[in-house]
Each structure stands twice: as structure tokens, then as C-alpha cells.
Amino acid sequence: MSAPALVALAHGSRDPRSAATITALTDRVRALRPDLRIEPAFLELSDPAVPAVIDGLVADGHDEVVVVPLLLSRAYHAKVDVPSVVAAMQNRHPLMRIGAAPHLGTEPSFLDVLDQRLRAALSTARVRELDALVLAGAGTSDPVANAGVARIARAWGARHRLPAAAAFASASPPSTGEAVRQFRADGRRHIAVGSFFLAPGFLPDRAAELALEAGAVAVSEPLGVDDEIARTVLSRYAVGAVELVPLPA
Numbered sequence: 001m002s003a004p005a006l007v008a009l010a011h012g013s014r015d016p017r018s019a020a021t022i023t024a025l026t027d028r029v030r031a032l033r034p035d036l037r038i039e040p041a042f043l044e045l046s047d048p049a050v051p052a053v054i055d056g057l058v059a060d061g062h063d064e065v066v067v068v069p070l071l072l073s074r075a076y077h078a079k080v081d082v083p084s085v086v087a088a089m090q091n092r093h094p095l096m097r098i099g100a101a102p103h104l105g106t107e108p109s110f111l112d113v114l115d116q117r118l119r120a121a122l123s124t125a126r127v128r129e130l131d132a133l134v135l136a137g138a139g140t141s142d143p144v145a146n147a148g149v150a151r152i153a154r155a156w157g158a159r160h161r162l163p164a165a166a167a168f169a170s171a172s173p174p175s176t177g178e179a180v181r182q183f184r185a186d187g188r189r190h191i192a193v194g195s196f197f198l199a200p201g202f203l204p205d206r207a208a209e210l211a212l213e214a215g216a217v218a219v220s221e222p223l224g225v226d227d228e229i230a231r232t233v234l235s236r237y238a239v240g241a242v243e244l245v246p247l248p249a
């Protein structure tokens with residue numbers, strides 16, 4: 001019996017860099033597990049859409065699929081959109097078993113990736129000194145999801161023995177500009193911003209713009225394509241694949 005196919009499900013964006021990054025990340029996952037059928041898909045705004053991907057898998061004879069949400073927080077998209085699209089696809093293909101894996105969330109190794117991206121930004125900006133960090137996330141009206149980003153920010157700051165604050169690109173204060181200005185009001189002048197987004201797009205661009213306008217010395221690129229993230233995708237897939245195994249009567 002073949003293993004379930006893996007559908008790496010991202011939100012999607014009008015910015016073509018986003019889909020290109022997700023496709024490249026999916027390629028990296030595929031390189032780690034060439035025995036699996038692995039396809040990218042998007043909830044909206046980018047192609048391929050989920051129905052087209054699932055229809056293609058059915059046409060190729062697959063009867064089990066694990067959907068791995070490429071989402072860093074358990075906000076609306078993870079709690080509502082993903083279950084809805086999985087349910088819709090299950091109704092569309094009742095003979096196929098479709099399961100949703102846990103979303104990516106945050107692993108300690110993601111901070112390693114964040115550090116790599118920030119070191120590159122600091123090198124480009126010729127910055128050698130820091131006295132504060134801001135972690136920029138997407139933001140949501142869900143306070144629990146925002147609190148999760150705040151916890152990550154504190155862990156990142158503790159790692160580097162620097163004060164750190166979370167900031168958000170939408171839906172919730174503070175913005176990156178506000179967070180940078182607050183640190184500057186406290187007398188700190190060398191403030192760097194880590195971009196806690198998976199792929200480029202409007203929100204990370206806006207977060208970077210506001211941070212630099214407020215006086216940040218550097219802003220990292222989004223996490224992007226990395227083996228650590230690819231391995232996490234496969235880890236989430238493994239959980240979802242186990243849940244597809246029928247229990248004995």
C-alpha cells in the first residue's frame with residue numbers, strides 16, 4: 001500500500017514571490033522524501049487551488065491525502081479555513097480519505113532559521129551591535145494566536161540576552177514601527193526586526209517598511225526555504241498519516 005500523498009497548503013498571495021517560495025519549499029520537502037507524492041496548494045489568491053490538486057491526485061489513483069497547513073500560528077486560517085476546505089474536498093471525493101495534519105506552528109529550530117536570516121540582514125546593513133529585537137508576525141484578531149507570537153519573541157530575546165517585543169502587520173497592535181519607536185523611547189538605538197513570516201508578500205513588506213521608517217537598523221527576510229522547515233512539514237505529515245490509519249474494531 002502506498003503512503004498517503006502530502007498536500008502542502010499555504011494561504012496564497014497576490015505577490016508572486018509568495019507562491020514561488022512555497023513551491024520551492026515544497027521542492028525541498030520532496031527532495032527529503034522522494035518516495036512521496038508531494039504537491040503545493042493554496043487556499044486563495046494563488047494557483048494551484050486545492051480542488052485542482054486533489055482532483056489531480058484522485059485522477060492519478062491516490063486514495064489517501066494528508067493536508068499539511070503551512071501556517072505559523074493557529075489563528076482563523078488554521079482553525080476555520082483549513083477544516084472547511086478539507087471537509088469540502090472529502091465531500092467532493094467521498095471514497096478518498098483526507099486528513100489534516102497540525103499546522104507548522106513554531107519549533108525551536110525555527111529560531112535558528114530566524115537567526116540565519118537576521119545575520120544576513122545585519123551583514124548587508126553592516127550592523128555589528130544590537131540592543132533590542134522586534135519579532136514581526138502577521139497578526140490576527142485571535143488573542144491566543146497573538147500571545148503565541150509574543151512567547152516566541154520572548155524566547156528569541158532570551159536566546160540573545162536582549163529585550164524583545166512582538167509586533168504585528170495587521171489586525172492587532174503594536175505595529176513594527178510602534179514597537180521600534182517604543183524601544184527608541186527607552187533609549188535603545190540598535191533595534192533589529194525578525195520577519196516571522198513563511199514567505200514574502202504585502203504583510204512582511206509593510207512590516208519592514210514601518211520598522212525602517214521608525215529607525216530599525218535591519219529587517220530580516222521571511223523564513224523562506226530551509227531544511228528545518230521542510231523537516232517540520234514532514235513531521236506534521238507523519239502525525240496526519242498516522243491519524244488516517246483505521247482503528248481495529
